[in-house]
Amino acid sequence: MNSNLSDQLGRSLILVGCGNMGYALLQGWVDSRLIDPRQVHVVEPLSSLRERAASLGVITHDTVTTLPPDADLVVIALKPQIIEQELPKYRRYSNSAAFVSIAAGITCERLTRLLSSTRVARAMPNTPTSIGKGSTIIFSDRAGELFPTEWVVALFNAGGAVHLVAQEEFIDAATAISGSGPAYVFYLIECLADAALKLGLPSTMARDLATETVHGSAALALASKDAPEELRRQVTSPSGTTEAGLSVLAGDDGLSSLILRTTRAAFDRSLELASQRPGS
Structure with a gap:
């Protein structure tokens, strides 16, 4: 060893x-x-x-x-x-x-x-x-x-x-993001794979493409010096297919709002556990 x-x-x-x-x-x-x-x-x-x-x-x-x-x-x-x-x-x-x-x-x-x-x-x-x-x-x-x-x-x-x-409060915020975050990402993969199936792709290919896309995108974000918003812009050609899809995700009640509500629910639950009385 x-x-x-x-x-x-x-x-x-x-x-x-x-x-x-x-x-x-x-x-x-x-x-x-x-x-x-x-x-x-x-x-x-x-x-x-x-x-x-x-x-x-x-x-x-x-x-x-x-x-x-x-x-x-x-x-x-x-x-x-x-x-x-x-x-x-x-x-x-x-x-x-x-x-x-x-x-x-x-x-x-x-x-x-x-x-x-x-x-x-x-x-x-x-x-x-x-x-x-x-x-x-x-x-x-x-x-x-x-x-x-x-x-x-x-x-x-x-x-x-x-x-x-240096602040214990950061632990509760981290619980909502990195602690619970893998479940959110796995669910995203599920949703992408399900959408691929509904668009006519075979099940194995649908799952593989969804998983590979999330894995590759995260790896690129870690390896790149560019911020995620810049990487997103690089993929999004004007009037192209990606822009059409993003117009749905970026709507008033789109992904940003959904992620905020999701992480807030996890954060609030962490605070609730912290204040919970013994035996309750």
Whole structure:
């Protein structure tokens, strides 16, 4: 293995929850050889998800009681609705470990209360992390003081771009954009493929063209020095086919308005989760 986070961790890394996002993170860490899977303990009650995690060479547990007594880092990948009941079980690590949570809407203040620790951080990754193409926003109000930010940055760098932010509010905005964004893009691909079918293209070609077009366009936007609006203008010939299509998307109640309403709904839900009382 190359120089990696396993060299810095004297004890274990614990991943609490291994659903789709937790597994995406785990897969990115193992595939990048950032960590030794033998140092990773995954807590997951569902046997099918434990088996999936175990296939990566990590140690799996169905309960917190069988975990090692000490850890350096605990990554919390639980649904927000079960945070209140599950997190107090991990207070046993408050003296040895730092905690980072990817649960939407769960504030650092709430994490501190539930874990009896001030060594907490929040992160908002997305599922492309599993193939090294993700985006992650990280916040800790103890960064550079008590919280080992370099460990968390190293972990999420394995999955793609990392953005450290100085305000916790940015996490909620990131949830609406990059956190939920892959679902919006996948739905766009679905819609493009469905439109291609209705225009007479075969199903396989329709799906491939839709996926390739979104992938290629995103790759060009990342590689180009031009802003997206300039790239759009370059594709749009006056009185051409693209202009005809864009005239529909850019209407008064078109794509811009729809995307704003979509992201606002996700943002508001993140704030709602943050203010939700225990048990509600």
